[in-house]
Amino acid sequence: MPRTLVRAPVHDRKRSLGWLAVAWMEYFTLHGRGDVRGEEVVHGDEMTLFVVDCYAVGESSQNNHLLYDSAFFSRPKGCDKSGLGARFALFEGLGPCRFGGWAEGGEVYEDPWGLGFRYEYSPGEPMGVHVNNPYIRIMATEEGQTGNVYDSIYFNLTDEDAKLSAVPGLDVGVGKVMLPDGGEITPSTASSASKDGGLETFVCFDETHLYTTPELHRMYGTVKRNSVKRKRTAGTWYLETTTMFAPGEESIAELTYAQAEALRKAVEAGRDRQIRLLYDHRWGECKDLTDEPALRAALVEAFGDAIAWQDLDSLVETFRDIRNSVEDSRRYFLNARTAAGNAWITPADWAACEDSGKSIRLGERVTLGFDGSVNEDSTALVACRLSDGHLALLGCWEKPDGPESVGWRVPRLEVDAAVAQAFKSYDVIGFYADPALWQDYVDTWTAEYEERLLVSATQKHPVEWWTNRPTAMVAALERFETSVRGELLTHDGGATLTAHVLHARRQVSRAGVQIRKETKDSPLKIDAAMAATLAYECRSDAVAQKIATEPEEMFGGTF
Secondary structure (H helix, E strand, O other), X not given: OOEEEEOOOOOOOOOEXXXXXXXXXXXXXXXXXXXXXXXXXXXXXXXXXXXXXXXXXXXXXXXXXXXXXXXXXXXXXXXXXXXXXXXXXXXXXXXXXXXXXXXXXXXXXXXXXXXXXXXXXXXXXXXXXXXXXXXXXXXXXXOOOOHHHHHHHHHHHXXXXXXXXXXXXXXXXXXXXXXXXXXXXXXXXXXXXHHOOOOOOEXXXXXXXXXXOHHHHHHHHHHHHHHHHHHHHHOOEEEEEEOOOOOOOOOHHHHHHHHHHHHHHHHHOOOOOOOOEEEEEEOOOOOOOOOHHHHHHHHHHHHHHHHHHOOHHHHHHHHHOOOOOHHHHHHHHOOOOOOOOOEOOOHHHHHHOEOOOOOOOOXXXXXXXXXXXXXXXXXXXXXXXXXOOEEEEEXXXXXXXXXXXXXXXXXXXXXXXXXXXXXXXXXXXXEEEOOOOOHHHHHHHHHHHHHHXXXXXXXXOOOEOOOOOHHHHHHHHHHHHHHHHOOOOEEOOOHHHHHHHHHOEEEEEOOEEEXXXXXXXXXXXXXXXXXXXXXXXXXXXXXXXXXXXXXOOOOOOOO
């Protein structure tokens, strides 16, 4: 199942208020919009577990805060994401949504209004208490609109068949809900959010793939900063719901996606155990949309539990309708990453080359590619196996975020050590490095490793491969792109290399198609894509020269 789930390493679903939350939501709330308006809510396994994950509590008995500051829920259009956001908001405003101690077993929560809700805690389960003076903010993208989330909230608090409409002391208006014991639920737009003092205890940012304008970015940043004011006492957190973003628009959803990928890498490398973002993204993969069985399977994968209330035949027809943008259909209904109009390589083509089961073993014959910077751009080193063209990122040095970025420069000694480690670990028979800003190091690497190299950039300068030569660069990029489209190379699906390849944009020059960043100052880097291109070009030259994939005597390098 194509899914990315980023959680804290200490996450434990047994230590969660979410089981109580799901029971409360299913007892008290109704669907508020569409064909199912007024019907009872029943969560499938997938949404149940997402709620449980959102309300995870830390492992220490002294920790009275939720494990996460924010949660990101990414699903296709039509998966009731806005309805889920409304249910979270109602539970946050009226339910026992914060940690109140650990149960010995048998303790019971009953709603304070005598409406019949009763929940018995299991031994060791966290118990819930109400937030004092909750302030729930529901963000809308356009002036004059309350949004889908608030519409569902309003229905649940006003319809005579909804249990919550019987809560005494509610003052429900089309623009605000005043809660019975103090606090409010307020729909906000960008301009109104900037005017408020900000004492939020919960915020729902709905459909953050639409948050693309500077005003919406400022609104998002302002509300996030406001949430810190009550974090310690009220356990403030926020939810983002979205469908897949359009690449290159730099929406809030796209930025959160990049943050989540960075966190995922940190967790996998064992570098970060303080994850405060819960990230849950599910999608479907189908390279050939004319393959109907494959498309149907991909739609089922993308929608998950929500496929139960979808018309699968109608979804398939959406992809057949030539009036619909193929890229938009992929985004909206497969929730899949798509390519920008000027993308160099599409996510689908790159994904088709992924083989996570492959790795480059010690002693195997490889070629290396290097693209370097000093401080702003990234520096990357990539290996390509001679026998089959499998790519592996050996190192990528990027400017960090936050205070650590001030005065940051590429750690050149680390890079030099990584190159030395590559020559120690593998039988490197070719090394193409762009010498711009790294000429001294390239000269040193040439002097140190020249005798081992069986393929050379030029006879005089075997390692130097200048990327500022348009004709040569265009040919190398075309070879790499053609090999990706033909699935003639593979990669392990690593997040950094994937991101750099997909960030690359086509730029037509007199010599042909070259690549560049989305914009000159874009934080989305492409250096690992350049390094991979050089490694693959070096490998192609070795193949053309009929260099054997294995040495006569196996190289004996070790880490």
